[in-house]
Amino acid sequence: MNWLRSPCPALVVDAAGAVHGMNEAAKTLFPQQVSSDWREWQHGESVRVAERTYAAHRVDNGDGSATWWLLDETDLKLERERTALLTRMSSALMTSLNPERCMNVVAELAATHLADEALVIAPQSDHGHPITRCVRGGTPTHELQRIDVEGVVGLSEALRGFPPVPSRWIDPAAAPEWLARDGRSIVVTPLPGHGVPAGALVLVRKDLQFSENEEAFARLFASRAGVAMSAASLFTQQSVITERLTRDLLPPVLRRYEKVELAGRYRAAADSERVGGDFYDVHELPDDELFVVLGDVCGKGLDSAVQTGKVRTALHALLQVVDDHDQMLRALNQALLTTDQSRFITVVVGTVRPVAEGLHLTLTSGGHPPPLVVRTGGTVEPARTRGTLVGILPEIRTTTDEVLLRPGDSCLLYTDGIIEAVGGPLGDEEFGEERLRRALGACGGMPAEALVEHVHMLAANWVGAGVHDDIAVVSITAPRRRSR
Structure with a gap:
């Protein structure tokens, strides 16, 4: 009979409930007479026999007797449990992109x-x-520690090896004090990352040895832990690089000079971005003079921000050799035509010179909205400067204006993100230059810091939660004279 030679244990139970026969596999599983435990078996349920798990299946033979087949599912059940555990571990590993916290999660999961x-x-x-x-x-x-990795078998290979090297066993008697103070079984497993090693995992047991299956499962865990640690490390590196590059692309923090008040505000178009196409800069010149520039690169986002970096660098270089605004903008126009004809800019440059009466400003616009002069008494007048866009035509034309700021007067430089801000009561109206002038009429005599904050707040409130362009604003203010 074929069932007698089957590798699957089988027991035949007669109608009276007694075991009538067993095949060779069942005799091996039950070396003594089988107990009556089988009477409690239910078809399809899992039963424990000799430290292993079987699925019990009953087959009626038609003569009142029945055959119980025991299908060994120990390995399958273990594999399911390990798969479920790996899934939970993977979810826990992906909860943080901070390298230190990720290492803490890996260590805690491994110890548990x-x-x-x-x-x-x-x-x-x-x-x-x-x-x-x-x-x-x-x-x-968690700590930073200087260790001799060459003194630990397999550790140096695990830390620098890719593709992953095998796990290595360490003699507890030869393990250094920092590695394991009390262990009977120590194994070093590499943590493979994204093309580079993410580190090493050291597992220590005090009583039991690692079985072959446990070591294999540890390698599976290590492979997932390495990916998580590598992702956290790469994310941190990219964040540091992004932060450094962004810091260089952002407008500078403006300082206050003894004879000139300066203040600026900047806001990128998207709330999720820190940089955009608007920019401003201030450079110190001899004899207490200052060079101020504010501009707007065509477009938004990171690409425009990169272009602003190029423009700011070019203007700084030109400032060393050219002191005439018209010549400077012409040279910048040629540079932009040569390097990138897909992007143009609008820009206004100004030279600020302290004089006995206050501040003397020389202002030149290249396709940019003219600066607005805010007098102490509340009068608002645009500077008489015009010019063509920079970086789009072979030749540009500009006109320069001379403005005198008396104590308390201000000159406001701003980008079109202010006047083209769409919002208002119905959400579809531009803020406009006329509304800006009326608002500035109530700002006569304001300090530079208060003036730019007020203008920035007006635009932000007008837009509300709507979409807006990049916004940049700079105030040049003649300080009020202190009374004796």
Whole structure:
């Protein structure tokens, strides 16, 4: 009979409920006479026999007897449990893109599910190796430590090896004090990342040895932990690079000079971005003079911000060799035509010179809205300067205006993000230059800082939660004279 030679244990139970026969596999599983436990079996349920798990299936034979087949599902059940555990571990690993917190999660998961103690060691930094240590049931601890990785078998290979090198066993007697103070079984497993090693995982057990299956499961966990640590490290590196580049692209913080008040405000078009196409700069010249520039690069976002960086660098270089506004804008126009004909700019430049009466301003516009002069008494007048766009035509024309600011007077430089801000009561009306002038009429004598803050607030309130362009505004103010 074929069932007698089947590798699957089978028991035949007669109509009286007694075991009538067993095949060879069942006799091996039940070396003694089978107990009456089978009477409690239910068809399809899992039963435990000799430390293994079987699915019990009953087949009626038609003569009152029945055959119980025991399908070994120990490995399948273990694999399902491990798959579910890996899924939960993966979800926990992806909860943070901070490298230190990610290492803490890896160490805590490893100590909870794989070993009595776990160490996560990241590649060396300037101040040593980042190490996170966690014992089962404890809280992870993180530190920077200078260690001799060559003195630990397999550790140096795990930290620098890719593709991943095999796990390595460490003799507890030869383990250094910092690695494992009390361990019977120690294994080092690489943490492979995105094309580079993310670090090494050290698992320590105090009582039991690692089985072959447990070591294989630890490698699966390590592969996922390495990806998570690598992602956190790459994200941090990119964030640092982005922060440094963004810092250079943002307008500078304006300082206050003894004879000139300066203030500026900037807001990118998208709330999710910090940089855009508007910019301003202030450069110091001999004899207490200042060079002020405010401009707007065609477009929005990062591409425009990169172009503003090029324009600001070009203007700074031209300032060293050209002191005439018209010549400077012509040279900038040629530079933009040569390097990038797809983007043009509008710009206004000004030279500020302290005089006995207050401040003497020389203003030149290249296709930009003319600055507005706000007198102490509330009069608002545009500077008489006009010019063509910069970077779109072979030749440009500009006119320069001379303005005297008496104590308390201000000159407001702004981009079209102010006057073209769409919003208002119905949400579809531009703020407009006329509305800006009327608002500035109530700002006579304001300090520079208060003036730019007021204008910025007006535009922000007008737009509300709507879409807006980049916004930049600078105030040049003649300080009021202090009374004796």
